[in-house]
Amino acid sequence: MKDRMDMAGQLTLVLRDRSGAVVLERGQPNRIVAGGRRLVAEMFAGHTTGAPRTPVSTIAVGTGSTAPTDADTMLGAQRGDRIAITKVDYGTFTDPGSKVDRVRVQLSALLDFTVANDPATPLREAGLFNDANVLYSRVVFQPVTKTDTFQLTLIWEIVF
Template identity: 65%
Template sequence: MRDRMDMAGRLTILMHDRAGRLVLDQRQNNRIVTSGRMLVAEMFGGRTTGLPRTPVSAIAVGTDNRDPADADTALGSKRGNPKAITKVEYSNFTDAQSLARVRVQVTAQFDFGEANDPSTPLREAGLLNDAGVLYSRVVFKDVTKTDTFQLTLLWDIIF
């Protein structure tokens, strides 16, 4: 018998106009960075020294399109303040190799007046805990966010 726990993630970006019409549905795999893997390991092991180990609690967006790397500890160019995660859902499923897996989906929403700049598109996002530890980072196709759009970010992490 062989067991594995390959963590993986995928971001879904949904953008709606003021009438509630869906104008963008984009999906992109993320990179779980070293600081995120360490966060999970330390929470699992119960490490009690140093910074408090807390779960992810916010999603930040930015404009840097540099490829994600294991050593990333922050977004390349953050725009605005991170948004609190407002919804967390868990589900069980069996993957293609017949392994039982767990999916957690976290959701945050940038409202019409948030993270706007029509001259520079959004290109990156990151999952953070309340101490600012970066769990994962993703780079995606340009998203121009203005006050006529609401942005919903749904982030799936598979364990």
């Protein structure tokens, strides 16, 4: 095979105070895990046996700090419920290195003031999941303390 589809992604965390001012904005490359690559392959091929394959629909956060691996199927220590993805944007661009036209999808979710708060234990990880609890991607980042004085927007960008 000559063509390659190297999926890659990055999570951007945007922490805002109650006035809407950005207190922290940070990006971190993610790892698309084996289950996520399999999910994309099975959706592409129209896999018809077993549970239906569904697209990613939620983002979870947690406190685990172990580096992501291909074998990951969940977060190290999930905090709270998964948050629905509320915004999806698509775009295209030409990769400057390979000159290949690429597709970018940007998924966003908001952890409002009342969600995932614990001033004693900062958030350190996030993951993208589908409705069947398949982990697509996981990232570990520098600690972010989430309390009821902050909203945290998670913007996950995946390039195909």
